[in-house]
Amino acid sequence: RTERKVRQLNNDLHSLWCDATYKLDVAAKMMDHTFYLPHNVDFRGRAYPLPPHLNQLGSDLCRGLLLLDTAKPLGPRGLWWLKVHLANLYGVDKVPFEARVAFVDKNIDNVMDAGDNPLGGRMWWLKADDPWQCLATCTELxxxxxxxxxxxxxxxxxxHQDGSCNGLQHYAALGGDEIGARKVNLIPSDSPQDVYAGVATLVAKRIHDDAEAGHELGKLLDGKVDRKVVKQTVMTSVYGVTYIGARLQIHNALQDKEIDWRDDDQLYHASAYVTNHTFESLNQMFLGARNIMKWLADCARIVAKQKEPVAWVTPLGLPIVQPYVKTGNYQVKTVVQSVVLSEDGKDMPVNTMKQRSAFPPNYVHSLDSSHMMLTAIECARRGIDYASVHDS
Incomplete structure (x- = not known):
């Protein structure tokens, strides 16, 4: 088993090396040239760049290689924002802005050392959450x-200006939920709220209580479930992540923890255990969002029962029709074997279950894409260069 894991790790590292080398080669060929990133828009309005190897949705390395074409003066507050940006990249992003600037000022010698001698100096930038973007910003600063x-x-x-779990932000706005809005930074605050840490705290308390009661998995995981374990599940919960999908997300996060698992079966049960607590904590913290999701799903069920797809128009004016229909399966027998072909088309009846389950996340995706597009239009009007990142 150990040999298999080592072989898999070597294969993964080789794949990452090939990917990084290719990206660097593309960047070297495009260096000092203006280039554009055309985007595709999916049926919900979400925009994704077409070039696959070097774009703003890519890895830390990709983002660290990209620069805006038009250089602009920093202005009165530009240096301050550059310092905030650097602190965010380093991982100091859960404190007030002034504290982030103070962190950079305190480490200004390390910043300038990285800018002057990135490969032979103190290598401070390598300890950042996003080291390549950190290095690029150190050089600029x-x-x-x-x-x-x-x-x-x-x-x-x-x-970068990062949203705080955009899906929950939209639900808080839709429901006029002031408590939920505060948790996802829709209401001004001196210190940023961290919704992922909030859910992690609830999950950790539940696990601690289980450990106190003698629960085997509770004792094993007590003090080991943090923000990173639950973040992806919290982020995707409003987009309709299934229990199986959430368990796989948490399984992968727990696998990265330094926990002495007895076997894979124990890790599987631990993932299911943490997933249950995460869903219960989400229901406790965001009851308003859950109620809106249920209402949207009920609306979709009523529409689909009339044998019609769910359709709506976004604030941007984009008409959306959910494309989910039932598939017809046909068996074709040949001399060698039988082949089952599936067919779907506009004349097929709607898939009621899929129409219902997909409507809440698709509706929120459409609001998010409208917000992004309207922001891009306003930025262009004000002469601000803008690039968008949809997390999905």
Whole structure:
């Protein structure tokens, strides 16, 4: 078993090396050239870049290689935002903005060392959550400070503005849920709220209570379930993640933990155990969102029972029709074997179950895409270069 895992790790590392080498080769060929990233739009309006190897949805390496084409002066607050951006990339992103700037100021020698000597210096940037983007920002920040006039320094680094679990943000806005809105940073606050840490705290408390009661898995996992374990499940819960999908997400997160698993079967049961607690904690924390999801699903069921697909128009004006219909299976016998072919088309009856389960996440996706598109239009109107990232 150990030999198999080592072989798999070597294969994975070789694959990552090939991928990184190819991306660097593409970047080298495009260096000093202006290029564009055309996007495709799916039926819900979400936009994704067509070039597969170098785009803003890619890995930390991809994002660290990309610069905006037009350099613009930082202005009165640009240096401050560049420092906030660097702190975020380093992992100091759960504290007030001023504390993030103070973190960068405290480490300014390390920042400039990274900018001057990235491969032979203190290697401070390697400890960042996103090391390649951190290095690119260190280089830019060093140049801005050395310019002697940061306000007029022309920068091309994109500064990220990340949403706080956008799906829950939309549900909080739809329901006028002030408590939920506060948890996902829709209401101004001195310190950012961390919804993933909030859910993790509830899950950890449930596990601790089980451990106190003598539960075997509770004792094994007590103090070991944190934000990273539940984050993906919390993020995808509003997009209709199934129990099996959530268990697989948590399984992968627990696998990365330094826990001495007895065997794969114990890891499987531990994943199911944590998944149950995560879903219960989500229901406790976001009851309003759950009620809206149920109402949307009930609406879709009523429409689908009339043998019609669910359809709506987004705030952007994009008409959306859910394409889920039943498939017809046909068996074709040949001399060698029988082949089962499936057919779906506009004349097939709607799939009531799929129409119902898919409507809440698709509706929220459509709101999110409208928000993104309207933001892009407003940024263009104000002369701001903009690139979008849909997490999905």
């Amino acid at each position: 060093t140049a801005a400070i050395r310019s002697g006039d940061p306000e007029n320094f022309k920068s091309r680094i994109p500064v």
